[in-house]
Amino acid sequence: MLSKQFFFTLMTAAGLAAASDASDVHQLKTDNFDEFIKSNDLVLAEFYAPWCGHCKALAPEYETAATELKKKNIALVKVDCTEESDLCQKHGVEGYPTLKVFRGSLDNPSPYSGQRKHDSIVSYMTKQSLPAVSVLTKDTIDAFKTSDKVVVVAYFNADDKASNETFSKIANTHRDDYLFGAISDASVVEAAKVKAPGVIVYRNFDEPETVYEGAFEVDAITSFVKTTAIPLIGEVGPETYAGYMSAGIPLAYVFVEGDEQKAKFVTGLKNLAAKHKGKINFATIDAVAFGAHAQNLNLEQKWPAFAIQKTEKNEKFPFDQTKELTLEAIEEFSNDFAEGKLKPSIKSEPIPETQGPVYTIVAHNYEEIVMDEEKDVLVEFYAHWCGHCKALAPKYEELGALYFNNPDFAKKVTIAKVDATLNDVPDEIQGFPTIKLFRAGKKSEPVDYQGARTVEDFVKFIKEQGTHSVDATDALANKDTPAESAGKAAPAASEAAEEESTASASTEAAAEETKHDEL
Template identity: 75%
Template sequence: MLPKQVLISLMVAAGVVSASDVHQLKEDSFDDFIAKNPLVLAEFYAPWCGHCKALAPEYETAATELKAKGISLVKVDCTEESGLCQKHGVEGYPTLKVFKGTTDNPSAYSGQRKADAIVSYMVKQSLPAVSVLTKDTLEEFKTADQVVVVAYFKADDKKSNETFAAVAEPLRDNYLFGATSDPALAEAAGVTAPGVVVYRKFDEPVVVYDGAFEADAITAFAKTSAVPLIGEVGPETYSGYMSAGLPLAYIFVEGADDKAKYSDGLKELAKKHKGKINFATIDAVAFGAHAQNLNLEQKWPAFAIQETVKNTKFPFDQTKELTIESITSFVEDFAAGKIEPSIKSEPKPEKQEGPVHVVVAHNYNEIVLDEEKDVLVEFYAHWCGHCKALAPKYEELGKLYFDNPEFAKKVVIAKVDATLNDVPDEIQGFPTIKLFPAGKKSTPIDYQGGRTVEDFVKFIKENGSHHVDASVEKKDEPAASAETLGEAAPAATDAAEETASKSAEKKESSTSTEAAAETHDEL
């Protein structure tokens, strides 16, 4: 039998396999291609990158579908085109960026890495924030995506038009927005202008807004309507639930029967708390490890509520029977503020030893939120290979400040195992590194640069409140190497960047915890 790759090559040569719709670009063709195409999604990758390999078939499928819409997908091999990749600030693989007719100021792709998600995201990018609708385009537009928000107002109502535009602009990557001033269409929709209707492909397909025509209220309505009454946590939905700003009630189930039992039984409870608590099932077979992130044991069925903003966890007592009635009682107590959060923490170190401070849940506020110091924190996982590779450089970085008494008064280099300690932030990649500047602890700054000591020093100097300069002589290091970049995500949207490596390393993953990583790996 012929080897698989040989067979595929023969099939391509024979025309059995169609040519790729993804354009392979090089430095001498990239700028020209971007200039000639109004909307392009570019993938900067490395052939050895496991996440790039996982993305490839999804990217191909999306390219074929988007080709008919005049949207191009391209890719650049950074091992061959290092100059081009450096020019565009590539610091991890894969990096995806959206270009709109120019190479200036591309935007980071912030969608999921499945074909349908890529298509949905890029279609939204091709449209204005608010599409003008007519009787000929409205019906097709209402079913163009999972969630579509349509405003109906009078042609001379400039204020409502501006209000709706203010709602649509920051949410344009999430939902499709359209508007019409045709009074006949408003009447057919049962809406008194100005009004808003959300059309969706789940639960009740049409939801009419009945509040005041104000931006904040309409935004809240759109976000609430975009979430199913009882949805499902999975690859395509996890980040949406995390960014919704509402507590998320997880129902861990095994199989379709359990899922139906709890989904049907909890509908009334979910309706009662709609807009205040999101409810979702999660496949315990595929994503059971995520239970650890919620301070649950892997015993099913199971239930927990996560405050996504504060990242606090409220697990249901697993020594008690989980029933519709017991869940209802638990949720009502949670809503009434009668339940204390569960806090997972390693023992607090008796004293700090070494240049990198060890943070656990019980000393997090004491160290990280010290208003007098700039604190750089690495959120890591003990099983994470990329975290282990970073450790020597991170220790070296710590020594620059720890060994200098003046620097030590102003800067702390710290680390916390986010799989063994509850931390306030929802961590979506390992390692995740954040700077908490002195006097500005409520607005930490995500680190997204290279993984050299010099890069970290520069970041602390430029972004810390004390602007401490611990510069050392820079050594020549290869750009965009596997060692410095690993396969880690350069942005928060790549929460699953190291997730795929869980299979290779332990089977290693990268997300808010080891458990959440597995969830994201399938995303």
């Protein structure tokens, strides 16, 4: 399935950078974490585990970013959660790596939502260090224009408060995405050859300057910036995936092998991409590095290959791989797509003949189970190769049995799961496992589950968030018999075994995910 989970950085075999005096990443512990955070205006903190594959992949990028950001007095720190478990628990760490932004205080840190590459980390944290809109002068504007890949500058008349407020609203909403600046110097506005109020987007690709000439309104300017921020023919990778997914328009992928094949399609498709600019985004994708990604578009790993995805509905339109993929074929296919002549491809496992305590969802029974307006349906979106999902499985089965075996509960609550790599579902998934509650009567507004992965916490979540407010607390408390309880290990041993099991599963997941080369 093509979704946000593939936005994760490509797993590599690189190990965590060895701690040394030369490192610009501060290794913190419980006894110095609070003091360090309070004494620095802006800190990015990584909570990690040494066995975590994603953490290993992040380590060299994090080190490079730390060195660059040190010049701007922005500190990067890391905490080993296998050694500082209480500290990590205190800060709500439930997965690795967890990255949080602190602003001179331990209160209300914000999650880091950028990419896990050094230049993205630098860009993101630089934006965090600046106001939503930087006030520019004739002496600072030239340097500001080239300070990031995409820079948005508004040109105002000095007394135009209304336009200033409109631009500030846009900047506050998208400050993590782009740099925003504003200037009201009449001589600079005149030199820019823009009619005030006006906006110019500066880029380090394609045309370096693009002027917005429409109405000075939030939605119109936001749409323009999002469209302009994406290259005419870009490249899909860990750095760019989120931008394409959030653009809100279909994405056309060209899977290519090598620079020569890439150059052929980039050059040959420019006119087509320009024709559909703002309606379809065109991008190449490295088939050598991300070949497994093709299966999420219902393509075989045969190159070159082409597919279009409607990102908002997660619908896939793969080009027939029994035919030769030529520039002319891509043009005809893309034009047919734009005219609504193509039907989406649907990937689905067979519908199970019987169901158990945890209902198995596939693409062909998704609507029947998930969209049942009479029931609260908790859905786990998982991957068969995901170690975290495997670690969760026995608890999730226990949860399913709790409701399935109680006739009153079963009428109101369904516990379900779907392998999101083998079935097309309409939901955008950010990672494995992702768990959502589709509430009776409110199916268009699912609630994401963010709590601990325990049966007790799932029960509480279903009670508090579900339409039917089913309370299975007593049923859970009474499910164990004395004999069963006597056979349990001591709590400490139990927790240690669980930690070891989770670590093992996560290590397995890291190894398996390396094979998938997902975005």
